Every structure is written in structure tokens, then in C-alpha cells.
Amino acid sequence: MAEYPMRINKYLALKNICSRREADGLIEAGKIKINNKRAVLGDKVQENDVVKVAQNCQKKLFYYAYNKPMGIITHSPQGEKEKSIMDIVKIPQKVYPIGRLDKDSWGLIILTNDGRITDKVLNPEKKHEKEYAVRVNKVMSASFVDKMARGVRLDDGYKTKECKVQTINEGMFSIILTEGKKRQIRRMCSALGYNVVDLKRVRIMSIKIKSLKPGEFREIKGDELKNFLLELGLS
Known part of the structure; x- marks a missing residue:
């Protein structure tokens, strides 16, 4: 879990919204708000703060359900023989896995570029x-x-x-x-x-693997995505 408070540029980078350098530019341009107040360089974010990025600066978000095959790891490979999801998945957008599933197991992993959901999905206090x-x-x-x-x-x-x-x-x-x-x-x-x-x-949560075979993926969209984000308190 992330440690709070943290600098706003680090927060935006961890949420995969932009790099720290890009964040500094957005902050200076007045494009970032913390609890509805314009952020300034050096501001720190608490865990329950509401951080908003100007609409015209936000990237398109993608969500995929992926059936991780057995023998594939979710994190960075530790040796030449290991293969991670990101080594084999053929999704056109740059996404990353939420959470882990051990090498000897298979099944559902959510892949996304939405940094908002990582802590929310994995936080044990939420009991998802x-x-x-x-x-x-x-x-x-x-x-x-x-x-x-x-x-x-x-x-x-x-x-x-x-x-x-x-x-x-x-x-x-x-x-x-x-x-x-x-x-x-x-x-x-x-x-x-x-x-x-x-x-x-x-x-x-509400995302099911359905008929996906190992190595296959499908985009999460429509009502399925809407319900998932609502479960997380997002929209």
C-alpha cells in the first residue's frame, strides 16, 4: 500500500496519470486540484483527499479482463526464463496488472491504465x-x-x-x-x-472471467465497467 502523506507529483505518477515531470507542469498550469483547491508545487496528498485533473488533460482509460495462464508471473521477471504478463499480452494500450496471482495459478487478472483503482481494489479494509x-x-x-x-x-x-x-x-x-x-x-x-x-x-468483485481461455482477454465496458467503478466509489 502507498504511504501517505505524499507529494502531489509522486501521487499522480503512482496513479499512472502522468510522470512526475509532467505532473509538475500540470500543477504549474493550474490543472490539478486537491479537495477542490488549486494545487501548488510541493503540496502533499493525504489518503482520503480528492485529487482532480482537468478534463482536457486526462488520458483515455482502458480496462481488460485477462485469463493469466499457469506459469506466467504478474510482477517483473527475476530471471531470463521467467515470463510476465507484460511480456506476452498483446493488448494495444499500455496497461498493467492490478494485484498478483502466483505463477502456479491461473485465471482472472484486471489490466488497466487507471491508477485510481489499484489501492481501492487491493485495500483489505474494503473487503472486496x-x-x-x-x-x-x-x-x-x-x-x-x-x-x-x-x-x-x-x-x-x-x-x-x-x-x-x-x-x-x-x-x-x-x-x-x-x-x-x-x-x-x-x-x-x-x-x-x-x-x-x-x-x-x-x-x-463483480468482474467475472466468463468464457475466457488462458491467454485471452476482453475489454471491460458498458454496464459491467459502470458497476465495477461504482463498487469502488468511482465513476
Whole structure:
């Protein structure tokens, strides 16, 4: 999460609105307002401040639902053999992924150039839902499903929050989380004596993966986009 307060030019750069140098130019030109007051160079932004950019300075925003294939990472590659989403995706606009999905998992990632939504989607205090379909290595007991839903003590001592878990078949379940600890579902299953053999994210808030195959993407638009932005308090 971003640390506040922060300088206005850094804020605009982190929100992917423009570079810091470009931000300074917009500020000097009177194109930026903080809480409806004209910003000046050196101003600092608090987390709950409302920052507005003049309409004629705003870039066109794009939003895509992408089915990340297994074996692809969401962050910057650490070695020559690793491939990230940005290495393989063929979207014409410059966009970036919101959040992460580990290398061994696949499924929904939102790609966008709208820097406003990163903190809002990932902020655990907002309790936004993310839904996964998970297959494990053996028949699930009723006790396993119940404990997953009630919360599991992980290897670092943290106990996960209560969540919604529904059995799909004897070796597969769906789970809806409102938090996002690193490799959380895999660690929850491992703590209960199960191994995950397939993990797919199928939904982030109101955005669903639908029929996208691995490597495919579709633009989020119309009512789907409107509802998503409303969930985030944006328009």
C-alpha cells in the first residue's frame, strides 16, 4: 500500500496519470486540484483527499479482463526464463496488472491504465471479494470444508478470516476471500493436510472471467465497467 502523506507529483505518477515531470507542469498550469483547491508545487496528498485533473488533460482509460495462464508471473521477471504478463499480452494500450496471482495459478487478472483503482481494489479494509475454484489431491472431508470456512492458522501463526466455501465435487471447492495473503489458499489447504493441484481465480468483485481461455482477454465496458467503478466509489 502507498504511504501517505505524499507529494502531489509522486501521487499522480503512482496513479499512472502522468510522470512526475509532467505532473509538475500540470500543477504549474493550474490543472490539478486537491479537495477542490488549486494545487501548488510541493503540496502533499493525504489518503482520503480528492485529487482532480482537468478534463482536457486526462488520458483515455482502458480496462481488460485477462485469463493469466499457469506459469506466467504478474510482477517483473527475476530471471531470463521467467515470463510476465507484460511480456506476452498483446493488448494495444499500455496497461498493467492490478494485484498478483502466483505463477502456479491461473485465471482472472484486471489490466488497466487507471491508477485510481489499484489501492481501492487491493485495500483489505474494503473487503472486496475474490472467488477461486480449487482442486485438491484427495477427497475432501466435511471437517476440511468447515475449517476452511471458519479460518485456518497458517505456518506464520496468522489465522485467516472467515470466508465462504462451497463444495463443487468430492475433490473440488469454490472459495471467496476478502483478504489476500501470499499463496493463502495453498497454505490454508497445506495446514489441513491437503495439496492444491489446480487453482483458478474466476471473479474479482463483480468482474467475472466468463468464457475466457488462458491467454485471452476482453475489454471491460458498458454496464459491467459502470458497476465495477461504482463498487469502488468511482465513476
